[in-house]
Amino acid sequence: MTFLKSLATSKGDIASITAPPFILSATSLTEYSKFWAELPDLFVAPSMIVDPEERAVAVFKWFIATLKGQYTSRNEALGSEKKPLNPFLGEMFLGKWETDDEGTTSLVSEQVSHHPPVTAYAIFNDIYGVELTGYNGQKASVSTTTLNIKQVGHAIYKINKFDETYYITLPALHIEGLFYGAPYVELEGSTVIQSSSGYKVKIDYSGKGYFSGKKNSYKAKLFAPGGSSKPIYSFSGQWSGKSTIKDERTKSESIFYDATEHHIVPLQIKDLEEQSAYESRKAWSKVAAAVAVMDYDTIHVEKSKIENEQRALRKQEKEEGREWTRRYFSFVEDSESLKKLATDAGLVPDKNVWQFNRDAFESGPDKC
Template structure:
């Protein structure tokens, strides 16, 4: 760490070094959830967390291909390929675009994000609906559908962050369930759990993400994918490495093994399995002028402008204005005895599908808030 100041000087704008130093000291001494800390504007992303579910469908041809698989085994491989191909966008694309990982904007309660990927080559239109369903703790719920292919992905996500050995550790809470309607009218479901994250490079003001531990994809048909994530020095000896083991119903014998790097390529039995180095397809979104006041890009327009243009005073001022308005709104709701009403989701005490699928893959179901899509809205 002897060269940290020099390296930080290259990554941190001169006007922001004082606030960055104070932020690092706060992280190192903080014992609670780090997401409650206010980060210096230069380390902020110009997009809100409500936009993140779009990463699930930025390769819509792989999402739609799940419906075209002919049997349970091939569908599991299609789901696995699609899932692995979403990871680059979720966890490294901002490094490529901005030079390092940035902290996304914390959504406000009720914030909305809508988008779609148009039908091309018979793949059907894929639609996205996202709503911030809780602010404390922050929880984002989403629904992604392709009606032509009879696919529906519903999930919610939250994060708990802590500091350990110079890294920020992010435990991703939540899960997603993919529903696939088969030609005979029956339904297959897939539980998708989320990996943990380790954010390194924070001492130098240049954070980057590595995935850790294990996540699972459990099908109601009995097929299971167990995905282990490791960084440099394990498996291939390269960053962003993973190894996925696919087993059949009522079996512990490995049927397929896929290894490689989730941000580039992987192979199954020596044959190429996935390659995400080509262009992805950005979600189509209405312009900020066409959006309502609760939609992300309208809500955070001036904050994002300040971040992108390096006008940190503008970004900080507008961000504080939004946060102060939200705090006042919560006080007014409490005083009136009228809590905020969600638009697209309802809170549920339990999720039977999650509990059933989690038990199938021997994952201990966690006690967490559940949100169910009400069936209204663009999705």
């Protein structure tokens, strides 16, 4: 209750507030990038579809399939949402998915900013020529009994075969159940998926209200190129369960996706002894072990060690007049391609873009 009162009286962004050990997760936020590709078959599926309309539907299906992992998997596994560990600047999370049909899908995630916290990531499958890049940050605030989180950033999904790009915005969310000791995530507001081919999906999120509605609900519409206000497809249901698709031209309706029937592919990562000091699992191993047994004293001691080391590094950099060098991502301003996609989607483009340097990764020591 003391912690909740401190949240309720805080002003501005509370993302950096230190959480008490009992609500901590043993997982760093850099790992959350993996939820984009836990279903490699859906991740690469659009690359095998020739028709651009059907391809846009397949991209949206993959996107909807990522939401359960991103926003409800921890609640289901742990009984409630836990606060992830705040990544330190330069922290990395690397891994790969390997399947018989899709081959290797690789993940590179790096904390490129600490204030504000920003994680950049790249996920790619060279066999199918598919790549996802993007970055994600959070701004948190409290209103009454709800923790509100605005996600900053976007994702870019590319299909090389068709020279096609999809610009994906990120949903806002709020944490309910804080005062009952069982926090869970609900998505809210709207997001957009804009294709360079002209197809656009607008998604509206809603949750369970006091008198009506179901948790994790959404409605979406797919629009054809040309700016028509009439959708060619509509979708509705629960992103954590079943949803349907309706062809607005023929009025036929069918099951679109059932999240309860799709099983994720485990991510493969290196053993701890093979990881560098900057890789998440290695860096946070002592904290994670302490969280597992609720050893609050050790959690505090080990977290403080990491945080104090980082403060010392930032102080040294400031004194030497230099900035931390990012390993695999570089800061780019005013991306023309992003500007066009955002404008087509009716949005103001992000000014700041973190771009993946594939050559640096391939020549570096950190491949999984």
